[in-house]
Amino acid sequence: MLHFIARRFLVLLATMLAVSFVVFAALELNIEDVATHVLGQFATADQRHLWLAENGYYDPFLYRYLRWLMHFLIGDWGRSIHFKEEVTTLIPYYLKNTAMLAGISLAVMTPLALLLGVLAGMREGSALDRMISFFAIATTSIPQFASAVFLSGIFVFWLHLLPGASPMTSGFAWRELVMPVLVLVLAGTGYLTRMTRASMVEVMSSAYVRTARMKGNSFARVVLRHALRNAMVTPVTVVMLYIPWLLANVVVVEVFFAYRGFGTLLYTASLQHDVFLIEGCTMVAVVAVVSTQLFSDLAYVWLNPRVTFDAPSEKTAGAAA
Amino acid sequence: MKGEALSPLLRVRDLSVALPQGADRRFAVEGASFDLAGGEILCVVGESGSGKSVLSSTIMGAAPAGLRVLSGSILFRGNDIVRMGEAKLRRLRGNQIAMVFQEPMAALNPAVKVGEQIEEVFTLHSRLVPRERRQRVRALLADTRLADPDRIAKSYPHQLSGGQCQRVVIAMALAMQPALLIADEPTSALDVTTQAQVLKLMRELRDEHGHAVLFITHDFGVVAEVADRVAVMQAGRIVEIGDKRAVLDAPRHPYTQKLIAAVPRAEPRPSSALRPDAEPSLEIVHLAKTYRVGGQKVTALKDASFALDKGRTLGIVGESGSGKSTLARVAIRLTAADRGSVRVAAVDLAKLGGKALARARRKMQMIFQDPYGSLNPRHSIGSILTRAGKLGGKPGSAARESAIELLHLVGLKPEAFARKPHEFSGGQRQRIGIARALAMNPEVVFADECVSALDVSVQKQVLRLIADLQARLDLTLVFITHDLRVAAQVSDFIAVMRQGEIVEFGAAEEVLKRPHHPYTRELIAAAPGRDWTPPALETLET
Numbered sequence: 001m002l003h004f005i006a007r008r009f010l011v012l013l014a015t016m017l018a019v020s021f022v023v024f025a026a027l028e029l030n031i032e033d034v035a036t037h038v039l040g041q042f043a044t045a046d047q048r049h050l051w052l053a054e055n056g057y058y059d060p061f062l063y064r065y066l067r068w069l070m071h072f073l074i075g076d077w078g079r080s081i082h083f084k085e086e087v088t089t090l091i092p093y094y095l096k097n098t099a100m101l102a103g104i105s106l107a108v109m110t111p112l113a114l115l116l117g118v119l120a121g122m123r124e125g126s127a128l129d130r131m132i133s134f135f136a137i138a139t140t141s142i143p144q145f146a147s148a149v150f151l152s153g154i155f156v157f158w159l160h161l162l163p164g165a166s167p168m169t170s171g172f173a174w175r176e177l178v179m180p181v182l183v184l185v186l187a188g189t190g191y192l193t194r195m196t197r198a199s200m201v202e203v204m205s206s207a208y209v210r211t212a213r214m215k216g217n218s219f220a221r222v223v224l225r226h227a228l229r230n231a232m233v234t235p236v237t238v239v240m241l242y243i244p245w246l247l248a249n250v251v252v253v254e255v256f257f258a259y260r261g262f263g264t265l266l267y268t269a270s271l272q273h274d275v276f277l278i279e280g281c282t283m284v285a286v287v288a289v290v291s292t293q294l295f296s297d298l299a300y301v302w303l304n305p306r307v308t309f310d311a312p313s314e315k316t317a318g319a320a321a
Numbered sequence: 322m323k324g325e326a327l328s329p330l331l332r333v334r335d336l337s338v339a340l341p342q343g344a345d346r347r348f349a350v351e352g353a354s355f356d357l358a359g360g361e362i363l364c365v366v367g368e369s370g371s372g373k374s375v376l377s378s379t380i381m382g383a384a385p386a387g388l389r390v391l392s393g394s395i396l397f398r399g400n401d402i403v404r405m406g407e408a409k410l411r412r413l414r415g416n417q418i419a420m421v422f423q424e425p426m427a428a429l430n431p432a433v434k435v436g437e438q439i440e441e442v443f444t445l446h447s448r449l450v451p452r453e454r455r456q457r458v459r460a461l462l463a464d465t466r467l468a469d470p471d472r473i474a475k476s477y478p479h480q481l482s483g484g485q486c487q488r489v490v491i492a493m494a495l496a497m498q499p500a501l502l503i504a505d506e507p508t509s510a511l512d513v514t515t516q517a518q519v520l521k522l523m524r525e526l527r528d529e530h531g532h533a534v535l536f537i538t539h540d541f542g543v544v545a546e547v548a549d550r551v552a553v554m555q556a557g558r559i560v561e562i563g564d565k566r567a568v569l570d571a572p573r574h575p576y577t578q579k580l581i582a583a584v585p586r587a588e589p590r591p592s593s594a595l596r597p598d599a600e601p602s603l604e605i606v607h608l609a610k611t612y613r614v615g616g617q618k619v620t621a622l623k624d625a626s627f628a629l630d631k632g633r634t635l636g637i638v639g640e641s642g643s644g645k646s647t648l649a650r651v652a653i654r655l656t657a658a659d660r661g662s663v664r665v666a667a668v669d670l671a672k673l674g675g676k677a678l679a680r681a682r683r684k685m686q687m688i689f690q691d692p693y694g695s696l697n698p699r700h701s702i703g704s705i706l707t708r709a710g711k712l713g714g715k716p717g718s719a720a721r722e723s724a725i726e727l728l729h730l731v732g733l734k735p736e737a738f739a740r741k742p743h744e745f746s747g748g749q750r751q752r753i754g755i756a757r758a759l760a761m762n763p764e765v766v767f768a769d770e771c772v773s774a775l776d777v778s779v780q781k782q783v784l785r786l787i788a789d790l791q792a793r794l795d796l797t798l799v800f801i802t803h804d805l806r807v808a809a810q811v812s813d814f815i816a817v818m819r820q821g822e823i824v825e826f827g828a829a830e831e832v833l834k835r836p837h838h839p840y841t842r843e844l845i846a847a848a849p850g851r852d853w854t855p856p857a858l859e860t861l862e863t
Contacts, residue, residue, distance in 0.1 A: 207427035214381055215415035215493070216445045225441075229432050306431055306479045 008297065012290045019286045020072070024065050027275050031057045037273040038081055072283070078276030082268060087280040090265065095284065097168075098254070098261035102246040104177065105184040110239050113189045117196020117235065122223050124201045132193065140190030144249060148183045148256045155179065166257040180253045187249065188242060192235060199234040203227045233303045240296030244289040328399060330500055330533050331357040331380070336393035336403075338372075338379055338557075349375040349388055351557040359500065362527060362534040364544045364565075367554035368580070368776035373537045376554070377503050379403075380535065381420060382410040397501065416446040419494035423506040425486035429478040435489045436462075436474025442496040461492040465522060484515035491522065498530055505537045508849075512640035513803060517847035520546050539776065541584045542806070545569055545850030553577045570856050583781035584855045585806040587848065589829040590813075600667070602631040602797035603652075603685075603765045608661030610651050610821075621647040623821040625661070629765075629814070634791065634798040636812030636829065638805055638844065644821035645801045649767045652799075653685045654678075666764050683713055686758035690770040692750035696742040702728070702753055703738035709760035720760075727756040731786060748779035752786065759790065765797045772807060784811060805848045809833055817841045 028034055034057065035048035043051075052058060056067070071077070077087035120132035142150075156164040156179070166176035203209060204227055212226040213219075251263035258264075262281070269277035338350040350372045357363050365373045378384060380395055382402045395402040397418065402410070414420075422428040430438055436458050443454040455474075462470035465488040478486055487507060494502055504523070508516040524547060527534055536547060544551055544565070551568040553561040553576065561574040572578045610622040622644045629635050637645045650656045652663050654670060662671040665684045673681050689695040696705060706727055710720030728737050731752040742750060751771060758766055768787070772780040788811065791798055802808050808815055808829070815832040817825040817840065825838040836842045845851070 207422060207424055208430040211420075211422060211428045211490070211493075212430065212441075213383065213414070214420045215442055216411045216413070217415075217441075218411060226430050226433075230430070304432070305477045 005294070005298075008294045012287075012294060015290050016283070016286050020069060020283060021065065023279055023282045024068055025061075027279060028064065028068070029061065033273075034275055037275050072279075077280045080269070080274055080277045082272040082274045082277070087277050090277065091262075091280055091284060094260060094262045094265040097259065098247070098250055098263060101177065101180055101184070101250060101254070101259065101261055102243070105181050105188065105246065106239070106242060108181060109185045109188050109192065109242075112185070113192035114196050114232070114235060116189070116193045118200050118223070118228065118231065120193070121197040121200025121231065122204055122227065124204070129197070133197065136190035136193040136197075138190070139186050140194075142187070144183055144187050144252045145256065147186050148179075148253060151179065151182055151186075155182075164257075166259040168260065176257075176259075180250075180257050180259055183253050183256075184246065184249065188245065192238060192242070195238050196231065196235040200227065200231040203231040206230075229303065233300060236303060237296050237300050240292045240299060243292040244285075247285055247288055328396065329356040329358045330398065331535070332394075332396040333357075333380070334394050334396070336376075336379065336395060337391040338375055338384055338388050339391045341387045346556060348372075348391070348557045350379065353393070353554075353557075353559050355552055355559060355562055357501070357533050357535060359533050360527065360531040362524075362536055362547055362549045363552060364536045364538055364548035364550070365552045365554060365559075366538055366541065366544050366580075368539060368778065370556075371554040372557040373554050374505055377420075377505050377535060377537050380503060381414060381418060412446070415442050415494075415499075416497045417499050418501045418503065419497070419499040421487070421490050421494050421502065421504040421507045424510050425483055425490050425507075426478055426510075428490050429486055431478055434475055434477055435481070435486075439474075439489065439493045439496060442493055446497050457496070458492075461496055462489070464495070464526070465489075465492045466518075467492075482515075483511050484519065487511060487515075487519050488522070491519075491526070495526060495530065495532075499532055501533045501535065502527075503535045503537075506539070507536075508543060509538070509540070513805070513849070514640065514843060514847040516543075516849060520849060523547065540849065541569070541581060541777070541855070542848065542850030542853070545853035553580070569853060572856075572858070578858050580777060581855050582858045583777040585781070585784070585804075585810045586855065587806050587809050587833070587851060589809045589833045590811070600631060601628040601664075602633075602666060603629045603799070604664040604667075605648075605652060606662045606664070608648070608651055608663065609659050610647055610656065611659055620821045622651060622658075625823050627814075627816060627823065627826055629797055629799070631764075631797055632791070632795045633813045634800055634811050636808035636815045637799065637801045637818060638803065638808045638815060639818035640803060640844075642820075643818040645818050646769055647821070648818070649687065649769050649799065649801055653687060653767060654682060680714075683761045684764040686761050686763040686766050688751070688754050688758050688766060688768040688771040690774060692747050692754055692774065693742075695754055696750060696757075698742050701739050701741055702733075702745075705742075705753070706738075706756055706760050709757045713761035724756075724760065727760055730759070730790065731756045746779075748775055748783060751775060751779075751783050755783075755787065755790070759794070763796070765799065767799045767801070769801045770803065771800075773802065773804065780807075787811065805833070805845060817844065 031052055032048065035052050036043070039048060039051055056064065059067075075088055079085065080087055080090055083090055116132050116136070120129040123129060152164055155162045162178050163176050164179070166180055168176055209222055209226055212222045217225070247262065250261055251267055253259070254261045254263035255267050262284075265277070266281045268274070269281060333356075334354050336350055336353040337348050340347060340349050353376060355363070365376060367373045375385060375388060379390060380402065382405060384390060390403050393403065397413070402413075405413070429435060436455070439458045439461060440454045443449050443457060449457065458474055459470050462473050467473050467485060467488050473481065473485065473489070478489075481489065491507075507523070508519050511519060520543065523534065538544060548565045550563065551565050552559050553568065553574065555576045561568060561572065561577045568577060569581065572581055605628075606626050608622060608625045612619045612621050625648055627635070637648065639645045647656070651658045654663070662669050664670070665681060668681055670678065670681055703721075703724055706724035707717070707720045710723050711717060713720075715723060725735055725738060728735060733749065733752055733756075737745070737753075742753070745753065754771070772783050775783060784807065787798070790796065798811070800808065800811050812829040814827065815825075815829045816823045817832065817838065819840050825832055825836065825841045832841060833845065836845060
């Protein structure tokens with residue numbers, strides 16, 4: 001178990017290292033660009049040259065990368081050009097807001113999707129199954145910018161129940177959180193429901209569910225005692241993958257509702273060519289993605305006794321000849 | 322309760338189960354009537370699709386989805402199961418009627434310890450307190466001759482072998498001492514030695530507890546081993562029912578006669594005269610393969626050596642995991658060997674590479690077990706065979722011609738050329754698989770369990786076709802099978818494998834009649850129904 005986690009941790013580090021290199025190369029390989037972005041379009045060539053020389057940009061690329069990495073490791077992530085603030089003070093604040101938005105969405109979405117998926121999958125082809133499946137496919141198919149407009153139309157402009165923007169300028173407000181959460185839940189629930197349903201259908205047609213029935217179990221008991229845990233393996237693994245999904249999808253929702261979160265930050269940074277902020281945001285995103293992968297693997301092992309931590313049973317019959 | 326003493330435990334009368342519209346026949350079970358008395362074992366035997374499994378689940382009050390009981394009655398202790406409500410059925414299931422299934426591993430919940438799965442039966446049907454329940458579970462596991470029942474009870478299904486799992490399933494079924502046990506192909510997924518043990522166990526438990534057994538099987542060897550009475554099903558009807566001896570030794574219905582005639586004889590075929598001039602077609606020298614699973618080394622093949630003359634058949638027999646398939650895979654270099662060499666027609670494959678290897682490899686072809694999975698569903702039979710012919714080195718038009726010829730050779734109509742695999746039955750697909758192997762014009766053909774997925778009557782036809790083609794084309798054949806009867810029928814030589822090792826090799830007659838190695842003896846002793854020799858019947862050819 002410890003061995004497993006340690007190994008995954010090393011993979012995590014290697015991934016981050018690789019990504020950091022790509023990010024750095026993409027943003028800072030062309031030093032003229034960096035100077036333009038930092039000093040603005042109206043700086044003269046001399047000014048740029050001076051700035052580049054001052055900041056060690058004429059050093060060899062690899063050396064610059066390593067120096068950047070060292071600074072990154074000790075927490076010196078540079079200063080945001082647009083916000084005029086340290087990147088390390090900016091990111092936590094915005095990330096915290098997004099974590100709240102994503103966390104609440106996930107907390108609403110997961111039980112809802114699991115419940116719907118189980119209900120649909122326990123009797124394949126029933127009216128309930130078809131209804132839920134239709135709902136799932138329909139909601140997944142609607143892009144978020146469309147559902148955001150649509151839902152705003154109903155709840156904000158027609159019913160006047162909720163505010164149309166969520167900047168939270170005067171402190172935290174629950175009411176402002178409802179719309180973004182609603183849009184995210186609507187977009188994400190369908191897929192997880194379908195996953196759960198498929199998994200449940202498979203389990204319900206398995207031999208051991210039949211055995212359980214033939215033991216004299218009631219249908220409800222078969223579902224609760226025998227089917228549920230086995231059917232949860234796949235969806236729970238998928239839930240973990242929703243964290244990176246949310247990180248990517250909050251961009252649309254946050255920008256639409258003017259919510260001050262990680263998505264808005266990344267969006268603004270990209271628009272403003274805010275080099276150091278983009279670098280910081282990307283690295284944070286990588287950590288989030290890779291570490292949720294680790295948690296997802298752990299959950300899989302925990303739910304499925306057939307998988308153990310230490311023996312990756314790779315039955316690779318060497319296809320090479 | 323006078324009626325109960327008179328009427329048998331189970332009385333099925335005129336039972337018909339309708340198939341959904343659009344099926345290939347109207348009834349899954351049609352007009353079935355039979356009685357089953359306490360303590361009796363009735364074997365229901367039939368080929369796939371004969372309705373025997375539908376019959377068994379209908380008796381449990383759980384006809385498969387889409388099927389419904391049209392008429393008739395199933396009286397269990399005088400109560401009609403067909404007209405019973407779900408709540409009442411639940412009290413019966415696992416309590417008075419219990420079931421044992423085909424795939425023991427799959428029949429157990431993978432996420433629950435097996436002890437708890439057995440315990441659940443007591444939770445459902447008794448008022449025992451937890452401590453008593455656990456004691457009973459332990460006693461049941463010991464009853465099914467499982468060593469170390471405490472450890473077994475705490476295990477998950479995947480930690481047990483197939484045989485152990487089936488014992489657990491049997492223990493679970495017998496928990497409440499049911500009056501009727503329904504066993505649906507309970508040993509078909511097990512190895513032959515395990516099967517022998519489980520069959521013995523089922524007979525002994527019947528003797529101890531006196532429950533009736535409805536035993537569904539397709540295997541006449543198993544029937545001969547366990548049955549008191551036999552019912553033969555064909556296309557949903559019970560065509561013959563009677564005492565075991567009567568049905569097995571003097572079948573009256575033509576279908577029963579046909580089935581029994583198709584059962585391969587355990588007699589080895591007389592070995593044809595050796596040709597002194599014959600050159601070895603296939604030589605395997607010190608072949609070895611080790612897999613690494615997790616941190617452990619698994620020896621799949623240990624130093625296998627043999628030579629096989631042109632036109633001869635070697636039967637490789639052994640249980641699952643004995644390395645027989647690995648031997649074939651390594652021989653044709655689907656998997657690289659660790660050590661050893663393979664010579665085909667005196668050419669050493671290990672010394673070849675690139676194109677020369679590709680060419681030489683075509684000299685060895687494989688017929689696979691699963692006739693469904695081994696044909697590309699998107700290609701027509703014609704294109705499958707033509708492509709194989711082209712790979713075998715023929716130009717396009719010649720490949721096409723030979724494809725049509727091959728269809729004829731394996732007994733398919735020329736119309737098959739344009740059709741896709743899904744339009745054919747299992748037996749026909751296996752013929753196509755054979756034709757494809759032959760299209761490359763091979764020297765050696767490996768047949769890996771190529772008839773084990775087929776019904777006995779189809780199996781007989783395919784075996785005959787293979788023998789016929791072999792004689793005509795002078796093919797060298799390596800025939801891998803777990804079934805000693807089949808091996809006896811087709812082989813000149815037999816190699817017995819166990820744990821990656823060839824433990825005995827010799828002429829078929831020698832090995833089967835005068836086995837030297839104790840394991841060979843054990844295998845032969847375990848073959849079900851070996852005391853029964855199918856009667857010589859004059860049947861209409863199919």
